[in-house]
Amino acid sequence: MTTVAAYAAPAAKAPLERTTIERRAVREHDVLIDIKFAGICHSDIHQVREGWGEAIFPMVPGHEIAGVVSEVGPGVTRFKVGDRVGVGCMVDSCRECENCLAGKEQYCLQGQTPTYNGIGRDGEPTYGGYSEKVVVDENFVVRIPDGLALDVAAPLLCAGITLYSPLKRFGAGPGRKVAVLGMGGLGHMGVKIAHAMGAEVTVLSQSLRKKDDGLRLGADHYHATGDPKTFEELRGSFDLIVSTVSAPxxxxxxxxLLKTEGTLANVGAPEEPVSLNLFSLIGGGRSLAGSMIGGIAETQEMLDFCAEHGIGAEIELIAASEINEAYERVENSDVRYRFVIDTATI
Structure with a gap:
């Protein structure tokens, strides 16, 4: 085992603090990664504060990991020392169920193993990317193309795939009108990716405060949902709406706002239950769908797509000592658009 420095929450709602954790020795098919950058996702905050239920402490958050391979197990065939790699929201699955065999490990019927706040199949707790190193099975590691800088690539491992998957699944592309609801860490990636796919992109945001950014990143239109006229003007406009909002x-x-038989795909995960009048679905033959990250193969596909189109996250690089402040700023929507930790500062 290897002792590495990390930032952890010692208890629910407690500030994160510097500590040390143990990483397992490299096994037959493991890859040891020197973490260079780790994104801060709103999911990290939900889990540190037990907003989604009881959690495991101490907790080392972080599932947007970009780094460099420094050691490989004797059976590893996919990677070599020096490769630029990433790790996203999961580090294992049963690999046997129909979903795993279909490349949808995120929907593993036995439960995928989350990168942090989980228990691995070896019975040990998982610790995430707010740390110096991580050991991951090669089957849950992806290659970061040379055309992507590691710092702007890190958020793609969650925010990027979270938007790429439903946009692809529901046919974002030429001739399709797509709305991205919420212009934050997830939403700004949705704008970039939907634009690169060739869709006509509209941002739906509470206000027009970020309009210039939205248009710069690829949106064709930008509307404020705080203005009731928006819902009158845009009624029946969209083939697809992707909601990134983590509030009811x-x-x-x-x-x-959907056309007949349009789809609202939800990737936001509010802590509170939501209500729905089913007539809003029935009346137009509309669909309300959910989507959660993507499988490993699709995540690699997303990274290759982003490299081809020059897409990275809009980031604010911070030192590890600024994590707690960054959490407060995320809660206050005071980030454009993703905090990324320089792990050399841990």
């Missing part, structure tokens, strides 16, 4: 919404109002 008036789903009826947003479903009314």
């Amino acid at each position: 919404l008036d789903f009826g109002a947003y479903l009314s």
Whole structure:
């Protein structure tokens, strides 16, 4: 085992603090990664504060990991020392169920192993990317193309795949009108990716405060949901809406913006239950769908797509000592658009 420095929350709602953790010795098919950058996802905050339920402490968050391979197990065939790699939201799955065999490990019927706040199949707790190193099975590691800088690539391992997967699944592309609801860490990636796919892209945001950014990143239109006229003007406009909002919404109002048989795909995960009048679905033959990250193969596909189109996250690089402040700023929507930790500062 190897002792490495990390930032951890010792208890629910406690500030994160510098500590040390143990990483397992490299096994037959393991890859040891020197972490260079780790993104801060709103999911980290939900879990550190037990907003999604009881959690495991101490917790080392972080599932947007970019780094360089420094050691490989004797059976590793996919990677070699020096490769630029990433790790996203999961580090294992059963690998036997129909979903795993279909490349949808995120929906493993036995439960995928999360990168942190989970228990691995060896019975040990998992610790995430706010640390110097991580050991991961090669089957859950992806290659970061040379055209992507590691710092702007890190958030793609969650934010990027979270938007790429539903945009691809529901046919974002030429001739399709796509709305991205929420212009934050997830939403700004949705704008970039949907634009690169060739869709006509609209941002739906609470205000017009980030309009210039939205248009610069690839949106064709930008509307404020805080203005009731928006819902009148845009009624029946979109083939697809992807909601990134992690707070309860008036789903009826947003479903009314869809064309007949349009889809609202939800990737935001509010802590509170939401309500829905089913007539808002039935009336137009509309669909309300969910999506959670993507499988390993699709994540690699997303990274290759982003490299081909010059897409990285818009980031603010911070030192590890600024993590707690960054959490507060995320809660206050005071980031454009993803905090990334320089792990050399841990």
